[in-house]
Amino acid sequence: MEITVLHLPWRVRLALGLKKIDYKLVSIDLFKNEQKSEYYTKLNPNQRIPALIFGDQILIESTAIIEFLEENFSSYPLLPQDNIKRAQxxxxxxVINSAIHPYQNSNLVAKIEKEGNMNKTEWIKFWVTKGLTAIEELLKKYHGKYCFGDEITMADIFLAPQAQAVAERFQFDLTPFPLILSVVNNLKDLPEFIAASSRNQPDNIEQAQI
Structure with a gap:
């Protein structure tokens, strides 16, 4: 069954790439507010990206989409069999979704800067530091070569885009987080991670929203 993805965030690109899933991409230009168009709003009333069309069904939100791919495509498992480890x-x-990702959303940052009269870079760094501190502590329990041991999991495809984005977009220094930096460095030169990187996308889609 054909998969169509409307706008393709970094973490979803990684899941599709690691699982070697073929798909059709339809770009949604966030700079032109195409996510608010009548066409896209019918697909996703929340007017957020991404949306995935699978047959005649529509799936929204990157976490739910990645979970769907994991449950329906057995190639390259992103979650272990052990239920405790899956939950961990x-x-x-x-933690990444709630404590790091939202504060890199350009629409939110622009609104905070405008209405709150704040320096957006300092605001982002304050909140992202709190989130990364929590992730660094979790990695002390779980890490190996990657986030959870020596196999790539869903944790890696969530962490790598967020860590690289704050470093590249906001000149955030990751050296106070040596475990995060080690995991990201171990991932960044893998073919799937190179192919999914924002710098290798034709329309620079991460500039509007991670």
């Missing part, structure tokens, strides 16, 4: 990885991912 999901919890790790949700």
């Amino acid at each position: 990885i999901r919890g790790f991912c949700q």
Whole structure:
């Protein structure tokens, strides 16, 4: 069954790439507010990206999409069989989703800067530091070569884009977080991670929203 993805965030690119899943990409230009168009709003009333069309069904939100891919495509498992470890990885991912990812959203940052009269870089660094500090502590329990041992999991495809984005977009120094930096360095030169990197995308889609 054909998969169509409308706008392709970094972490979803990684999941599709690692699992070697073929798909059709439809770009949604966030700079032109195409996510607010009548066409896209019918697919996702929340007017956020991404959306995935699988047959006649529509899936939204990157975490739910990645979980769907994991459950329906057995190639390259992103979660272990052990239920405790699966829950630990999901919890790790949700820390990134709640404590790091939102503060890199360009629409939110622009609104805070405008209405709150704040320096956006300092605001981002304050909140992202709190999130990365939590992730660094979790890695002390779980890390190996990657986030959870020596196999790539969903945790890695959540961490790498966020860590690289704050470093590249906001000149955030990751050296106070040696375990995060070690994991990211171990991932960044893998073919799937190179192919999924924002710098290798034709439309620089991460400039609008991670």
